[in-house]
Amino acid sequence: MSDCAIETSGLTKVYNGTLRAVDDVSLQVPAGSTFGLLGANGAGKTTFVKMLLSSCHPTAGSARLFGREAKDPESRRSVGYLPENHRFPTYLTGWEMLDFYGALSGLDGVARKRRIPEVLELVGLEERAYHLRLNQYSKGMLQRVGLAQALLHAPKLLILDEPSDGVDPVGRRQIRDVLQALEREGVTVFLNSHLLAEVELFCHDVAIIQKGRVALSGRVRDLTSGSGYKVEVSELPEALRTEVRSRAKGETTGAEGIQWMFATREDANAAVDLLRAGGCEIEGFSRSRSTLEDVFIRTVQSKSEATQ
Amino acid sequence: MNPRALIATGALVVDTFREAFARRIFWGFLGASTLLLALLSMVTTIQVGPATNDPAMMVRQTQGLIATLFYFAGMALAVFASSGLVSAMFEPGRIGLLLSKPISRTHLLLGRYLGNLLVVAVNILYLVGGAWLLFGLKMGVWNMGFLLSSLCTLFVFAVLLAVIVLVELVWESSAIATTTAFGLLFVSPILAQRAAIERMLGSELSRTVLKVLYFTLPRTSEISTITQQLIMGQPVVAWGPMVTTGLFGAAVLAAGVWEFRRKSF
Incomplete structure (x- = not known):
C-alpha cells in the first residue's frame, strides 16, 4: 500500500x-x-x-x-x-x-x-x-x-x-x-x-x-513561524530605550509596556544583555509567529498582485 | 454478484421505496387502485347472475377494460411519479455523497432504476393481482392471461423509465423527461397506422423516415393489443412490437448508463 x-x-x-x-x-x-x-x-x-x-x-x-x-x-x-x-x-x-x-x-x-x-x-x-x-x-x-x-x-x-x-x-x-x-x-x-x-x-x-x-x-x-524575535519590558529609562530602539526593526508601545521586534536571535540577545545591564526587568522574550490567517491573506494578496 | 454489491443494491431499492412512500403521489396511486378494487368487488357481485351465459367471457372483457385503463391511465401516473423519483438522485449535495461510496456509477444508476421499477411493479401487482384474485374467488375464473398482461404493462413502463433516466441526465429536467415519455406514448398509435399513412406520403424519403420511426420507437399501442389478446385468451399474432420496443429500451438504458458514467457532477 x-x-x-x-x-x-x-x-x-x-x-x-x-x-x-x-x-x-x-x-x-x-x-x-x-x-x-x-x-x-x-x-x-x-x-x-x-x-x-x-x-x-x-x-x-x-x-x-x-x-x-x-x-x-x-x-x-x-x-x-x-x-x-x-x-x-x-x-x-x-x-x-x-x-x-x-x-x-x-x-x-x-x-x-x-x-x-x-x-x-x-x-x-x-x-x-x-x-x-x-x-x-x-x-x-x-x-x-x-x-x-x-x-x-x-x-x-x-x-x-x-x-x-x-x-x-x-x-x-x-x-x-x-x-x-x-x-x-x-x-x-x-x-x-x-x-x-x-x-x-x-x-x-x-x-x-x-x-x-x-x-x-x-x-x-x-508557515506560521516568523523570522523575528520579540522582547517586552514594562518600563525603562529613555536613554536605554533609544539605544535598544536603534537595534530593533520595530517598536510598539501599549498599556502593557514596550515591545521590540528583532530580526535575528543575536540582535534580540544583545538587546536583552543591554536591558539587563541597565537594570531593566524583562517581561517577555519570544519568537514572533504569524497566524495562519496572516499567511493566507499574504499569500492570496501576493498572488493576486502578481497576476495583475 | 458479491455480497457487498447485493447489500448496496438492496439499500438502493429500499431507499427508492422509502422515497416513494414519502411522496403523496405513491399513496394516491395506491388509493386509486384500492378504490378501483373496491368498486370491482361490488361490480362482480352484481354481474354474477343467471342472465350471463358465459361468465368467463364476461370476466375477460371486464379484465380487458381494466387492463386498458391501467395501461394508459396507470402508465401516465407511473411516468409522472417516476420522473421526480429518478431526478432526486441527481440533486447537487446528494449525488456527490452517493458517488463517494465504493460502488460503480453503473451499479448506482441501475440500482435506482430497479428500485423505481419495483415500486411500480408493486402497484401493478396490487391492482392487477387484486382484481385477478377477486374475479377468481367470486366467479371461479382464473385468467392467467390477465396476470401476464401486467408484465406487458411493466415492460412498457421499464422502457419509458429508461427514456426518463436518459433525458433527465442529458437535459437535467424532469419536465422534459415526462413530456418525452408522454410524447412516445402519444406518437405510438399514430405510427401504428403506418400502412395508411404511407399511402398518403409522396416521397420515398418520407416513407423511409416513417418506417425507421415505426421500427425504432416503442410500439406501445401494439403492445396494448398484445395485452388484450393475452387477456382474451387469443393467440398473440406478432411479438415483433415487444422485441423492437425491448431493443429500444435496452439501447436507451445503455445510453443513460454511458451518460451517467461520463458526466461530471
Whole structure:
C-alpha cells in the first residue's frame, strides 16, 4: 500500500473549455496526516475534492487514493466523506440515513446495527434524535449526523468539507476532539475549511489554493513561524530605550509596556544583555509567529498582485 | 454478484421505496387502485347472475377494460411519479455523497432504476393481482392471461423509465423527461397506422423516415393489443412490437448508463 493517502499529479479541471477551476495541482498527503486545504470562495477546493472522489472527471492529470486510481470505486472503500452543501434525504430518520449510506459502503446489517449507535454517540447526537426525520434536524444536528455517516465504516481517510458549518462552539470543540482521536488512531484527515483558526488548531499540513493552483503548501508550524524575535519590558529609562530602539526593526508601545521586534536571535540577545545591564526587568522574550490567517491573506494578496 | 454489491443494491431499492412512500403521489396511486378494487368487488357481485351465459367471457372483457385503463391511465401516473423519483438522485449535495461510496456509477444508476421499477411493479401487482384474485374467488375464473398482461404493462413502463433516466441526465429536467415519455406514448398509435399513412406520403424519403420511426420507437399501442389478446385468451399474432420496443429500451438504458458514467457532477 502507498504511503500517501492522497496523491495527485497535474490534476486539472477545465469547464467550458476556458475556465480552469483546478489547474495542474500536484499534491501529496501522507497517510496518517492532518491536512487542510485552504482557499477563497471559487478557488477550486470543492472541484479538487470532487475529483478525488470521482464525482467530477478531471480534464487532465490523475488522482490516487492509497495508491489506487481515484476512478476505481474500490479506492473509496476506505474513504469517509462529508460534503459541504449536503442534501441528505429528508424522508429518512438519522438512523435510516446511516443505515442506507452504511449499506452503500459495504457494511452488512449486523455491522450497521453495531456501528450506528456508536458513531451517533461519538458525534454527540442525542438519543432522542436517532429516530427523528432529518427535516426536523437543525443545521448543527445535520452536520453531526453527516459526520457520523462519514465515520460509520471506520475509514482510513476522512475528507471533510466545512465540517463545523452551522455548529455551535461547543459542538466545534466536540468535533475537533473526535478528529483528534481519529488522528491518534492513524486516520488521515483532509479538511476543507474557511475557518482558518480551526485548521490551524487541528491540521499539521496545509495547502493554499488560489485560482485553481497551489499557491503555497507546507507544515503549519513552518508557515506560521516568523523570522523575528520579540522582547517586552514594562518600563525603562529613555536613554536605554533609544539605544535598544536603534537595534530593533520595530517598536510598539501599549498599556502593557514596550515591545521590540528583532530580526535575528543575536540582535534580540544583545538587546536583552543591554536591558539587563541597565537594570531593566524583562517581561517577555519570544519568537514572533504569524497566524495562519496572516499567511493566507499574504499569500492570496501576493498572488493576486502578481497576476495583475 | 458479491455480497457487498447485493447489500448496496438492496439499500438502493429500499431507499427508492422509502422515497416513494414519502411522496403523496405513491399513496394516491395506491388509493386509486384500492378504490378501483373496491368498486370491482361490488361490480362482480352484481354481474354474477343467471342472465350471463358465459361468465368467463364476461370476466375477460371486464379484465380487458381494466387492463386498458391501467395501461394508459396507470402508465401516465407511473411516468409522472417516476420522473421526480429518478431526478432526486441527481440533486447537487446528494449525488456527490452517493458517488463517494465504493460502488460503480453503473451499479448506482441501475440500482435506482430497479428500485423505481419495483415500486411500480408493486402497484401493478396490487391492482392487477387484486382484481385477478377477486374475479377468481367470486366467479371461479382464473385468467392467467390477465396476470401476464401486467408484465406487458411493466415492460412498457421499464422502457419509458429508461427514456426518463436518459433525458433527465442529458437535459437535467424532469419536465422534459415526462413530456418525452408522454410524447412516445402519444406518437405510438399514430405510427401504428403506418400502412395508411404511407399511402398518403409522396416521397420515398418520407416513407423511409416513417418506417425507421415505426421500427425504432416503442410500439406501445401494439403492445396494448398484445395485452388484450393475452387477456382474451387469443393467440398473440406478432411479438415483433415487444422485441423492437425491448431493443429500444435496452439501447436507451445503455445510453443513460454511458451518460451517467461520463458526466461530471
